[in-house]
Amino acid sequence: MYSEKVMDHFENPRNVGEIENANGIGQVGNPSCGDIMKIYLVVEDNIIKDIKFKTFGCGAAVATSSMVTELAKGKTLEEALELSNAAVAQALDGLPPKKMHCSNLAADALHAAIKDYQEKHKSA
Amino acid sequence: MRRVYFDHSATTPIDTAVVDAMTPYLTEYFGNPSSFHSYGREVRKAVEAAREKVALAIGADPKEITFTSGGTESDNMAIHGVAYMNKNKGNHIITSAVEHHAVLNTVKALGKEGFDITILPVDKYGMVNPDDVAAAITDKTILITIMHANNEIGTIQPVKEIAAIAKARGVYVHTDAVQSFGKIPLNVDDLGVNLLTLSAHKFYGPKGVGVLYIRKGTRWKQTLMHGGSQERLRRTGTENVPGIIGLAKAAEIVSANLQKEQDYLTKLRDKLIKGVMDNIDKVILTGHPTQRLCNLASFCFEYIEGESQLLSLDMKGIAASSGSACTSGSLEPSHVLMALGLTHEIAHGSLRLSLGKDNTEEDVDYFLEVLPAVVQRLRMMSPLAED
Amino acid sequence: MRRVYFDHSATTPIDTAVVDAMTPYLTEYFGNPSSFHSYGREVRKAVEAAREKVALAIGADPKEITFTSGGTESDNMAIHGVAYMNKNKGNHIITSAVEHHAVLNTVKALGKEGFDITILPVDKYGMVNPDDVAAAITDKTILITIMHANNEIGTIQPVKEIAAIAKARGVYVHTDAVQSFGKIPLNVDDLGVNLLTLSAHKFYGPKGVGVLYIRKGTRWKQTLMHGGSQERLRRTGTENVPGIIGLAKAAEIVSANLQKEQDYLTKLRDKLIKGVMDNIDKVILTGHPTQRLCNLASFCFEYIEGESQLLSLDMKGIAASSGSACTSGSLEPSHVLMALGLTHEIAHGSLRLSLGKDNTEEDVDYFLEVLPAVVQRLRMMSPLAED
Numbered sequence: 001m002y003s004e005k006v007m008d009h010f011e012n013p014r015n016v017g018e019i020e021n022a023n024g025i026g027q028v029g030n031p032s033c034g035d036i037m038k039i040y041l042v043v044e045d046n047i048i049k050d051i052k053f054k055t056f057g058c059g060a061a062v063a064t065s066s067m068v069t070e071l072a073k074g075k076t077l078e079e080a081l082e083l084s085n086a087a088v089a090q091a092l093d094g095l096p097p098k099k100m101h102c103s104n105l106a107a108d109a110l111h112a113a114i115k116d117y118q119e120k121h122k123s124a
Numbered sequence: 125m126r127r128v129y130f131d132h133s134a135t136t137p138i139d140t141a142v143v144d145a146m147t148p149y150l151t152e153y154f155g156n157p158s159s160f161h162s163y164g165r166e167v168r169k170a171v172e173a174a175r176e177k178v179a180l181a182i183g184a185d186p187k188e189i190t191f192t193s194g195g196t197e198s199d200n201m202a203i204h205g206v207a208y209m210n211k212n213k214g215n216h217i218i219t220s221a222v223e224h225h226a227v228l229n230t231v232k233a234l235g236k237e238g239f240d241i242t243i244l245p246v247d248k249y250g251m252v253n254p255d256d257v258a259a260a261i262t263d264k265t266i267l268i269t270i271m272h273a274n275n276e277i278g279t280i281q282p283v284k285e286i287a288a289i290a291k292a293r294g295v296y297v298h299t300d301a302v303q304s305f306g307k308i309p310l311n312v313d314d315l316g317v318n319l320l321t322l323s324a325h326k327f328y329g330p331k332g333v334g335v336l337y338i339r340k341g342t343r344w345k346q347t348l349m350h351g352g353s354q355e356r357l358r359r360t361g362t363e364n365v366p367g368i369i370g371l372a373k374a375a376e377i378v379s380a381n382l383q384k385e386q387d388y389l390t391k392l393r394d395k396l397i398k399g400v401m402d403n404i405d406k407v408i409l410t411g412h413p414t415q416r417l418c419n420l421a422s423f424c425f426e427y428i429e430g431e432s433q434l435l436s437l438d439m440k441g442i443a444a445s446s447g448s449a450c451t452s453g454s455l456e457p458s459h460v461l462m463a464l465g466l467t468h469e470i471a472h473g474s475l476r477l478s479l480g481k482d483n484t485e486e487d488v489d490y491f492l493e494v495l496p497a498v499v500q501r502l503r504m505m506s507p508l509a510e511d
Numbered sequence: 512m513r514r515v516y517f518d519h520s521a522t523t524p525i526d527t528a529v530v531d532a533m534t535p536y537l538t539e540y541f542g543n544p545s546s547f548h549s550y551g552r553e554v555r556k557a558v559e560a561a562r563e564k565v566a567l568a569i570g571a572d573p574k575e576i577t578f579t580s581g582g583t584e585s586d587n588m589a590i591h592g593v594a595y596m597n598k599n600k601g602n603h604i605i606t607s608a609v610e611h612h613a614v615l616n617t618v619k620a621l622g623k624e625g626f627d628i629t630i631l632p633v634d635k636y637g638m639v640n641p642d643d644v645a646a647a648i649t650d651k652t653i654l655i656t657i658m659h660a661n662n663e664i665g666t667i668q669p670v671k672e673i674a675a676i677a678k679a680r681g682v683y684v685h686t687d688a689v690q691s692f693g694k695i696p697l698n699v700d701d702l703g704v705n706l707l708t709l710s711a712h713k714f715y716g717p718k719g720v721g722v723l724y725i726r727k728g729t730r731w732k733q734t735l736m737h738g739g740s741q742e743r744l745r746r747t748g749t750e751n752v753p754g755i756i757g758l759a760k761a762a763e764i765v766s767a768n769l770q771k772e773q774d775y776l777t778k779l780r781d782k783l784i785k786g787v788m789d790n791i792d793k794v795i796l797t798g799h800p801t802q803r804l805c806n807l808a809s810f811c812f813e814y815i816e817g818e819s820q821l822l823s824l825d826m827k828g829i830a831a832s833s834g835s836a837c838t839s840g841s842l843e844p845s846h847v848l849m850a851l852g853l854t855h856e857i858a859h860g861s862l863r864l865s866l867g868k869d870n871t872e873e874d875v876d877y878f879l880e881v882l883p884a885v886v887q888r889l890r891m892m893s894p895l896a897e898d
């Protein structure tokens with residue numbers, strides 16, 4: 001049901017973990033629907049220098065989290081905010097129709113983390 | 125890679141003796157059992173011999189056995205047929221919160237049609253309390269449908285007690301014995317039920333064929349389908365002959381080996397449960413600790429989501445299943461797990477391992493060897509595990 | 512003794528290539544297609560490939576193909592599902608007097624539930640007149656169900672013309688193509704129907720599996736059975752996987768060989784019809800003289816009762832069938848024969864010979880050799896024959 005890319009990202013997820021000195025953190029989903037994604041960012045000079053994730057969810061949820069971190073790393077915040085759910089799914093060679101909502105979560109978590117950073121650094 | 129099949133509750137491989145019994149009916153003996161000529165008669169004879177075998181296996185009369193297209197159809201036929209035939213007597217139907225969808229959705233559909241329905245809760249082990257059944261019966265109650273053993277957590281229901289209560293009140297009882305047949309001794313008179321469902325592919329028979337037992341004298345009629353007059357008007361449509369022959373052979377084999385298999389599977393299951401409970405923390409056994417199917421071990425692992433778990437095990441060659449919503453892409457975890465009173469997070473971490481006669485101790489060892497790393501890896505990824 | 516099977520309309524032997532295609536799914540590939548793991552996925556792939564084959568065979572999209580337990584279930588599902596989903600639009604259903612019981616009894620049951628039903632008559636060849644259909648349609652008509660070819664007399668209905676009329680009036684059309692598929696070129700777009708029924712065991716596939724084609728956009732829903740969410744909610748219950756694989760293989764084979772088989776069977780059938788008409792007096796050919804299935808020869812022999820005839824032929828190794836009431840122990844001859852306007856006596860003498868690809872000229876010769884003595888002996892015994 002999953003593409004090889006999805007399986008690869010599930011088996012060898014990139015950028016798993018937490019960042020202690022993260023300056024942006026975003027979390028979406030809730031345990032009652034079975035999906036939680038949390039993204040940690042280190043932003044320097046408007047660029048995503050480091051990014052890590054933690055995810056509770058299905059194979060697609062793990063793979064999209066992993067993929068979104070890969071896609072976002074090194075991008076400017078504006079570029080990262082442009083990253084759409086469809087782009088994440090596409091980068092994984094597609095997802096089964098029932099699992100498309102998992103890719104929403106990944107992009108949403110990234111965007112939430114960026115917003116968190118922007119909130120905290122409004123004055124700057 | 126080693127492959128281990130631990131999903132016998134979903135479906136079983138077909139016994140080779142069953143395939144051998146079916147083969148002549150896929151080749152030489154192809155006649156339609158309703159046909160008048162020799163090609164028909166030889167097949168009719170085989171179908172009736174199959175009916176006798178099934179009757180023998182559950183202590184019924186052959187006339188009480190109707191062949192269907194599977195467990196789902198049997199459940200639908202049983203419930204709908206009793207409901208429609210007994211409308212004049214009453215419109216109340218009792219079931220439980222942990223039934224298979226083939227029962228639960230059928231009862232709910234009748235609810236929408238104006239029947240009055242009661243869905244009984246279960247305790248934390250998934251068990252229905254016979255006292256609750258007694259309290260729920262009214263003058264309008266016409267049917268109680270409670271499964272014999274649960275497909276997700278293996279809990280065995282007190283069907284005999286329930287049937288005794290129902291009988292005293294003149295209420296019919298149907299039980300879905302899809303998961304229990306071949307694993308617990310099963311006799312319709314001993315259980316005291318009026319209707320009972322079997323599905324061949326759960327006991328080493330083929331998919332697409334089942335049985336509905338209807339006790340003589342039960343006010344029931346075929347209401348789902350209209351057509352020709354096969355199966356003494358109980359089930360229309362040309363009979364799935366090879367399927368029926370296979371079902372009967374499978375019933376014969378599991379009945380003959382019941383005690384031996386039960387002992388063997390209980391040993392494997394207990395080894396598996398002990399291995400999991402001893403080596404993994406933050407895990408609960410779901411279902412009843414003792415009143416459970418001999419082949420079913422089911423757990424919830426905290427901080428872990430079921431589908432990821434299945435996927436990880438699958439990559440190691442282990443086939444299992446989960447009641448997690450993510451396996452189906454829906455939001456709610458299985459209604460069975462929710463009925464146990466588990467939180468959503470916990471229910472999402474469910475894992476069902478259902479064993480079969482071809483599993484070995486080595487299969488269990490291999491699983492126990494693989495599991496800790498799987499759990500650890502997923503917990504490392506989980507945002508829930510941090511606190 | 513020579514055995515000749517002339518009852519292919521009742522059921523066909525399974526093609527050896529079909530059995531070979533099924534075998535792996537009775538042995539190695541036993542997984543449940545709904546299962547998440549590798550055992551499930553390999554089977555899911557095969558089921559979806561089967562769906563594509565069937566779609567290709569009838570010019571449909573795979574999403575329009577639903578697998579069922581047979582022709583009877585498909586007919587019931589089609590009619591009931593359209594009726595219930597379109598109640599708000601109207602409650603009128605049109606069918607014909609020569610439909611299979613799976614259609615006719617389903618429509619009649621809806622009639623008892625308050626639907627308004629029209630059962631169109633047929634001409635003496637068993638043919639529905641499209642003008643009658645046009646005249647019967649009202650603003651309340653939601654469904655027309657007319658079979659593609661008749662199982663007792665082989666008459667091919669003008670389904671395409673009927674569907675064109677229906678479409679212009681915004682009415683859905685279902686056709687039971689159980690007997691025609693594999694014998695007449697069949698394309699759902701060319702026919703213009705919304706729903707269509709197939710049954711595998713009529714085209715060298717296994718018993719207990721069928722297809723319901725539902726054109727995209729048709730307002731239809733599953734109303735017969737409740738349960739799990741297999742077949743995209745169109746048919747619940749664990750799929751009959753070997754059956755589905757066999758059905759698809761059989762569909763592929765009959766489609767590939769259609770022209771060749773049609774030519775071959777037409778030749779055999781015409782030889783048989785000519786042989787009977789030339790050598791037996793007081794016999795009529797039932798069904799349409801030209802618009803008939805290539806494999807079906809059906810007659811009524813005056814002064815003779817059908818069952819006696821079948822019995823006599825059976826004693827000579829020939830398997831045939833009859834629409835006579837006596838084969839079923841009831842009193843009425845088949846509704847199809849009665850709809851042709853035949854008298855009871857004549858209808859009781861019906862004989863159906865339905866040929867298949869393994870029949871040979873020698874089979875026909877043997878039958879023609881045996882028949883006169885059978886007819887003569889029974890007529891000698893018959894009190895009707897004296898005048």
Ligand SMILES: Cc1ncc(COP(=O)(O)O)c(C=O)c1O
Pocket residue numbers: 133193194195196197199224226271273274275300302303323324325332334747748749750
């Ligand atoms: C308890 C129970 N009832 C009914 C069914 C349905 O049986 P089938 O898949 O043969 O329709 C199943 C299996 O899926 C089951 O586990």
Ligand SMILES: Cc1ncc(COP(=O)(O)O)c(C=O)c1O
Pocket residue numbers: 360361362363520580581582583584586611613658660661662687689690710711712719721
């Ligand atoms: C025209 C027609 N429709 C429906 C059916 C029913 O099909 P099945 O026996 O597969 O249920 C048959 C055969 O019996 C038939 O000839």
Ligand code: FES
Pocket residue numbers: 033034035056057058059060061099102449450451453454
């Ligand atoms: S996380 Fe639940 S379906 Fe993907």
Ligand code: FES
Pocket residue numbers: 836837840841
């Ligand atoms: S003569 Fe015996 S059933 Fe008709």
